[in-house]
Ligand SMILES: Nc1ncnc2c1ncn2[C@@H]1O[C@H](COP(=O)(O)OP(=O)(O)O)[C@@H](O)[C@H]1O
């Protein structure tokens with residue numbers, strides 16, 4: 035688990051300091067202010083790998099470079115590890131174009147999962163990716179498992195031609211035929227992650243989709259009675275089923291590895307998730323974070339889990355209102371202030387509904403209206419308190435308001451009341 039991250043002279047801001055909550059952490063801010071960048075840095079701080087260095091097929095997750103090449107750049111972190119908190123500090127070494135890593139066995143922050151915005155996934159498993167010991171010299175373990183979106187489905191190959199992971203299609207089909215623990219977990223996770231009670235993600239019968247693809251293809255049972263091959267499912271469904279598969283695969287493999295080494299499964303995990311709302315219908319955006327928190331409890335009952343979520347969605351912010359607990363959770367917001375990127379930890383105040391979230395500090399919109407409606411409403415609001423406003427202008431404005439507002443807009447009541455009192459519209 036990560037407790038603190040501090041960076042200087044790297045990324046969009048001159049520096050950032052974050053004190054994380056032990057459970058749910060939310061990250062908001064405009065496009066390009068550094069949410070994904072922060073997740074990459076967190077991944078690096080805990081795993082000492084950059085996703086794109088482990089897997090060159092990735093288009094994101096590249097090594098972070100200092101802003102001012104002549105000044106020192108620093109990444110420091112504090113984790114809770116097995117016995118006591120551990121501090122790490124790295125600086126950028128310009129000659130090598132890498133970040134310094136302390137020699138010896140590094141801190142083990144637990145299992146680290148990373149779901150990137152483009153459908154790439156990464157996991158660092160202390161049972162399988164931990165620092166090689168002296169005796170293991172020469173047969174290095176993979177530094178992490180990093181999947182491009184395509185590899186999540188079709189499998190991840192090692193550089194020596196062996197398979198690190200079979201991929202969703204083969205594993206799901208295999209698990210379904212075997213009817214063991216893995217398939218039971220997958221079914222349970224899919225059920226929890228389903229958009230609603232009426233639209234459950236339920237596996238259907240295996241099928242084939244091409245004369246040239248000999249793989250048995252998993253299907254999903256749709257509410258309209260068809261069984262749709264997973265590769266034909268909507269992007270929202272594919273995002274969620276790949277997430278479900280990834281988590282089940284990671285945990286199953288972790289359990290197997292620990293069984294082999296005779297150790298207990300890891301009790302701590304950190305899950306970094308970028309654009310948690312990606313491809314999801316509003317209805318589903320409302321359930322995904324609470325569901326993810328429940329998934330981890332389903333897979334790993336009683337174990338600690340820290341979630342760090344970057345989002346652009348007011349629905350996601352609204353969806354955690356009832357569960358947010360300032361003792362365990364935190365919200366960080368990135369803003370542009372006088373030409374500088376500024377990270378602020380904000381108190382999480384209940385907004386009550388999604389529109390209020392839009393106009394809150396999280397998203398900074400003037401309103402939830404269209405831009406055109408916003409302009410007309412501003413004019414109308416000014417007109418209401420303008421003593422010299424006359425009937426002719428008011429009638430024009432009335433027409434404009436009709437063109438932009440819905441019939442049931444609350445503004446009508448105010449407008450009608452004042453306009454009538456002033457005799458504008460008669
Ligand atoms: N590898 C990198 N090295 C240094 N800075 C980076 C790197 N990648 C991204 N950044 C910084 O982060 C910004 C992009 O932010 P990003 O995290 O993609 O925004 P968003 O908040 O939309 O996710 C870039 O403009 C740059 O300042």
Ligand SMILES: [Mg+2]
Pocket residue numbers: 066069070071151308
């Ligand atoms: Mg991003």
